Amino acid sequence: MNGKRIIILKGSPRGGSNSSILADQVAAGAKEAGAEVELFSLSKMEIYPCRACEACHASADSQCVIQDDMQGLFPKLREADGIVIASPIYWFTFNAQTKACIDRWYSLESPQGNALAGKQLALVLAYADTDPYSSGAVNAIRAFGDMARYLKATVAGIVYGSSGEAGAIQQQPKALAKAYELGQKLAK
Template sequence: MTKNILILKGSPREKGNSAILAERVATGAKEAGAQVESIYLHGLDIRPCDGCDLCDAGECIIEDDMQPLYPKLAAADAILLASPIYWFTFSAQLKLCIDRWYGFQGHKWKEVSHKQYGVILTYGDTDLYTSGAINAIHTFETMCRFLESRIVGIVHGSLNDVGDAEKHPELLQQAFDLGKLLASEK
């Protein structure tokens, strides 16, 4: 069965480090036979969840660019979350999107449950702890536990300027391998 992989890119920099690594994941996944779609979140109108809880009885009622994203999330077998670290966690663009998954509560979260997740994180500081990337990982791990889902791989690296990712063949390779894994994991 062809796997359907959705990539959510959380950086405003379209050719930035997390985006380049996310595209390597896409290449690996496509080479392994998956169908892949990448979404550049910064280009979308995604408003914050307003906590109205009307989704409890149905669907999210906010008419914005999350509406076409909901069926894509539901259809994905695997989701890649790619983000720069901004202020010691993942970006606001990605947080806005994930907060709106609350809109699935009326269906007991089933649209975003029982999936495989991959994670790409890039940061300017030297390691997972000083950069704050560890906070993003904790959040994704907690989220996946709640959604009865699994993180199959995390690729992270200390990169700063646009163009830095291309200078790190080991990270590009890890991202490519993560794509293959997402495409093949049952």
């Protein structure tokens, strides 16, 4: 172990998920390079949407008050050196499971700054259409870039691949290799 902690958030609900397969490659690369990696399947977790109640911002040390599985994830996000979002593209952007989790990061902002500032962020996407433009992956990539800029986080890399059927990404060695390399980079 080299002391680097990487959190991977998988948003796909389906078995044999392409974004999940790419995320596993990121995990393998990061582990091989010595990082400690934890993977979370968001669709198996209870994650409610942000209610905009603002309770998390009521005072300098207020926390999110929604009692669900984000309560276990928040400390992991705070402690991580790197955070990987792995999402399928649904309706031209992140899927709902992924977006619900990201929206809850709202509570990580405080007068001391954002808890995710300075971290390495990475993005993994799978979509069925032929390219990142017609699939809508560009929208998720654009939102991800804006998120990183807002959070004052670093974009470590983005890996995406066109793959409709579950498991189809296995036939794309270049995408798999790119994901593995991204994991290695995150571990450095």
